Amino acid sequence: MKWVVHYAELGLKGRNRPRFEKTLCENLVRALAPLGRATVRRLYGRILVDAPDGAQPEDVAERLGRVFGVAYFSVATTLAPTREAITAEVDAFVSTRSFASFGVRVRRVDKALPFRSNELAGELGARIHAKTGARVDLTHPELWVDLHLLHGGEAILLHERRRGPGGLPVRSSGRALALVSGGIDSPAAAWLLAKRGCELSFVHFHSAPYTSTASQRKVRDALTRLAAWTGPATLWMVPFAELQQTLVREAPSEPRIVLYRRFMIRIAEALAERVGALALVTGDSVGQVSSQTLANLDTINRAATLPVLRPLVGSDKGEIIQLAKRIGTYEISIEPDEDCCSFLMPRQPATWTRPGPIEAIEQKLPVKMLVEATLSRVEQERIEPIS
Numbered sequence: 001m002k003w004v005v006h007y008a009e010l011g012l013k014g015r016n017r018p019r020f021e022k023t024l025c026e027n028l029v030r031a032l033a034p035l036g037r038a039t040v041r042r043l044y045g046r047i048l049v050d051a052p053d054g055a056q057p058e059d060v061a062e063r064l065g066r067v068f069g070v071a072y073f074s075v076a077t078t079l080a081p082t083r084e085a086i087t088a089e090v091d092a093f094v095s096t097r098s099f100a101s102f103g104v105r106v107r108r109v110d111k112a113l114p115f116r117s118n119e120l121a122g123e124l125g126a127r128i129h130a131k132t133g134a135r136v137d138l139t140h141p142e143l144w145v146d147l148h149l150l151h152g153g154e155a156i157l158l159h160e161r162r163r164g165p166g167g168l169p170v171r172s173s174g175r176a177l178a179l180v181s182g183g184i185d186s187p188a189a190a191w192l193l194a195k196r197g198c199e200l201s202f203v204h205f206h207s208a209p210y211t212s213t214a215s216q217r218k219v220r221d222a223l224t225r226l227a228a229w230t231g232p233a234t235l236w237m238v239p240f241a242e243l244q245q246t247l248v249r250e251a252p253s254e255p256r257i258v259l260y261r262r263f264m265i266r267i268a269e270a271l272a273e274r275v276g277a278l279a280l281v282t283g284d285s286v287g288q289v290s291s292q293t294l295a296n297l298d299t300i301n302r303a304a305t306l307p308v309l310r311p312l313v314g315s316d317k318g319e320i321i322q323l324a325k326r327i328g329t330y331e332i333s334i335e336p337d338e339d340c341c342s343f344l345m346p347r348q349p350a351t352w353t354r355p356g357p358i359e360a361i362e363q364k365l366p367v368k369m370l371v372e373a374t375l376s377r378v379e380q381e382r383i384e385p386i387s
Contacts, residue, residue, distance in 0.1 A: 001050075001051045001055070001057060001060070001075060002048060002049065002050055002051070002075070002076045002077070002078060003048075003049040003051060003060065003064065003073055003074065003075055003076055004043075004046055004047070004048055004049070004073065004074055004076040004148075004156055004353075005024075005046060005047040005048075005049055005064065005067075005070050005298055006045070006046050006047075006070070006071050006072050006160060007021075007024060007045075007046075007069055007070065007071050007072065007127040008071040008166065008283075009048075009069075009071075009166070009167070009168060010024065010069060010168070011045060012095075013100045017225075017294070019172070020069070020168065020169060020172050020285055020353060021047070022041055022224065023045065023069075023169040023170075023171055023172045024067070024069040024070075024169040024172075025042065025047060025189075026038045026050055026282045027067050027068075027069065027169050027171070027231075028040055028047065028064070028067055028070075029056065030231065031063045031064065031067050032051065032052060032055070032060065032063055032064075033150055034050075034057055034063075035051070035052045035055040035059055035060065035063070036052025036053060036054065037052055038050060038051055038052050042157075043154075044109050044150050044151055045109070046148070046156075048076070048078070048156070049064070049073075051071070053082060057075065059381060061073070061162060062101075063144045064162075064164065065163075065164055065165070065167075066165065066228055066229045067160060067164065067165070068164065068165055068166070068167040068168060068169055068170055068194060068195050068229065069164075069166075069167060069168055069169035069172075069197075070166070071161060071164055071166055072161045072163050072164055072165075073161070073162055073164055074146070074156055074158040074159055074160055074161045074162065074364065075158075075159040075160065076156045076157065076159065077093075077156070077157045077159070078154060078155070078156055079154075079156075080153060080154070080155065080156050080168065081110065081150070081153060081154065081155040083115070083120075083123075084156075085155070086120070086124070086155060087124070087127065088145065089157055090116055090124055090128070090145060090147075090157070091127075091131070093145065093157060093159070093340045094128055094131070094132060094143070094145070094220070097132055097143055098181075099132070099141070099142040099143040099257070099380040100134055100135065100143060100237045101134055101135050101137035101140075101141045101142050101143070102125075102128055102132075102134050102135075102136065102137065102142065102143040102144070102233075103125075103137055103138045103139075103141040103143075103144050104121045104122065104124045104125045104128070104136075104144075104145045104147070105144060105145070105146050105147070106118075106120045106121040106124070106147045106148075106149065107147070107148045107149065107150065108120075108149045109147055109149060109151060110151045111148050111153075113149055117149075120147075121147075124145060124147075124257065128145070132171060144158075144160075144161070145162065145264075146158035146192050147371075153385045158360070165195060165229070166195070166314070167194075167195035167197065168195070168196055168197030169195060169197055169377050170194055170197060170198070170199055171197070171199045172197035173196055173197030173198050173199075174197075174198060174199070174278050174279075175198065175199045175200070175275060175277045175278060176193055176198045176199075176200055176201075176279045176280065176281050176309065177200070177201050177202070177203060177268055177271060177274055177275070177277040177279075177280055177281065178190040178193065178200050178201070178202055178203070178275050178280075178281040178282075178304060178353065179202075179205075179264060179268055179280060179281065179282050179283075180203070180204050180219055180222070180223065180283075181204070181205075181214075181215065181219070181283070182204075182214065182215035182218040182219055182222075182333065182335075182337040183283070183333055184317075184320055184321060184324045184329075184330060184333040184334065184367075185228050185283030185284075185285065185312055185320055186282065186283035186322065187222045187223070187283075187288030187327065187329040188283065188312060188320050188324045188327065188329070188334065189203070189206065189281055189282060189283040189284075189312045190226060190230070190283075191226060191229060191230075191323070191327045192311035192312070192323075193228075193309060193311060194229060194230040198229075198279075198281075199237075199279070200230055200233055200274075201221060201229075201233055201234045201236075201271075201272075201275050202218045202233055202234070202235045202236070202383070203235070203236045203238060203267075203268050203271055204216065204235065204237055204238065205238045205240040205264055205267075206237060206238070206240060206241075207240055207244065208239065208241070209241075211239045211241075212337065213365055214335070214337035215337040216237060218332055218333065218335055218337055219235070220235070220381070220383070221332045222289070222329040222332045222333060223235060223383045224383060224384070224385065224386045225327065225328040225329050225331060225332065225386055226295075226327065226328075227383050227384060227385040227386070228328070228385045228386055229327060231385065232382065232383060232384050233382075234275065234322070234380060234381070234382060234383070235284070235379065235380070235381045235382070235383050236271050236378050236379070236380055236381075237244055237379045237380075237381065238267060238374060238378050239377045239378075240260075240264075240374065242352055242373070242374070243263055243370050243373075243374050246365075246370060247259050247260065247263075247365075250364070250365055251361050251365070252344040253347070253348075254346055254348060254349065254350040255349075255353050255361070256345075256346045257290060257291045257296075257346065257349045257350070258291060258296050258299055258300060258350060258353050258358060259358065259361065259362070261291055261300045261301075262299070262300055262302075262303035262358070263364070263367075263370065263371065263374075265280065265300060265303045265304045265308070265368070265385075266303055266371050267374055267375060268275055268280050269304065269305060269306055269370055269372065269377075270359065270375055271378070272306060273364050275287040275338065277306075278306065278307070279306055279307040279308070279309050280304065280307070280308045280309065281308075281309045281310075281311070282308060282309075282310055283310075283312055284310045284312065284313060284380065285310075285312045285314070285315055285316070285317075285320065286298060286313055286314065288317065290349040290351045291349070293351050293352060293353045295351070295353055295354065296350070296351065296352070296353050297310075298355070299353045299354060299355050301357050302355045302358075302359070327363060336340065
């Protein structure tokens with residue numbers, strides 16, 4: 001079965017467009033690989049996909065609908081761009097469907113054809129109305145007849161358009177490292193960066209054995225769901241409890257969460273260097289918790305040398321929950337757990353820190369030694385998409 005895939009944003013990439021198209025083609029083949037071997041062919045402004053033999057249409061649609069860069073897609077029939085071939089195929093197409101209203105859309109890419117788009121659309125519309133009695137509705141018809149007339153003596157009839165996720169193909173915008181907890185926000189933030197074409201690696205900080213391993217299990221499960229959109233990924237599990245215990249002994253209690261976060265940034269940057277990541281990604285949303293006030297975010301940022309991207313920064317919790325439900329991580333994220341920041345939590349976390357006093361505290365700490373000791377205990381895992 002053939003499918004046609006359309007993109008939107010990729011068409012604006014000018015001389016870089018072939019590179020983005022190539023990456024999208026590779027991602028389409030990779031997404032369909034569990035169903036068998038698919039082949040793709042670039043056409044004018046679209047991609048023709050030959051689905052694996054024997055693959056069920058809904059299985060193909062589910063996987064195409066999770067490929068970033070896809071604006072919409074449809075089952076397609078290829079035919080010759082002649083009146084006779086087009087009329088016969090459209091007759092067969094409408095004869096198998098029941099509808100009270102319809103619309104016809106013709107896009108003529110090949111301007112050398114001996115008929116215009118509007119002319120052919122009018123002819124087909126009159127023919128369909130005469131055969132079925134259905135009324136024409138170009139706003140919200142029950143059936144669209146979509147016909148694209150391409151270069152090279154080829155036409156495509158689209159059967160039913162379905163929306164894709166849009167965005168840019170994963171691996172077209174460089175690599176980023178996402179800090180993920182067991183909560184709702186960080187997988188959603190990672191999804192948004194993947195939608196912008198970033199290839200992701202992940203890092204999770206935990207306080208086992210002083211807390212349960214629930215957050216680690218949740219992160220694995222959530223990233224397995226996320227990998228259905230982003231592809232396989234590396235996950236680093238970072239044991240953070242010993243560093244936290246040092247901060248409890250050596251630093252004041254109120255800014256403890258901010259200190260935790262600054263050390264997380266330093267450790268994450270060291271891991272980012274291992275994979276060539278050019279940015280860090282967090283699930284921060286302004287004002288959601290004490291560490292996410294503007295003052296604290298500023299103080300935390302000062303520990304970073306890489307850009308720290310926060311795609312949820314202006315989102316409220318309801319919006320984040322809806323996104324988590326869409327990508328399939330919400331039900332996992334709401335399961336109970338103990339994250340590392342709940343371990344040795346201060347009674348009254350500071351909500352308004354400034355860089356100077358925090359840096360003064362850190363000058364009395366063996367920062368480099370603490371980071372290196374924690375990195376020496378990091379465990380690396382491979383996350384594969386859920387089948």
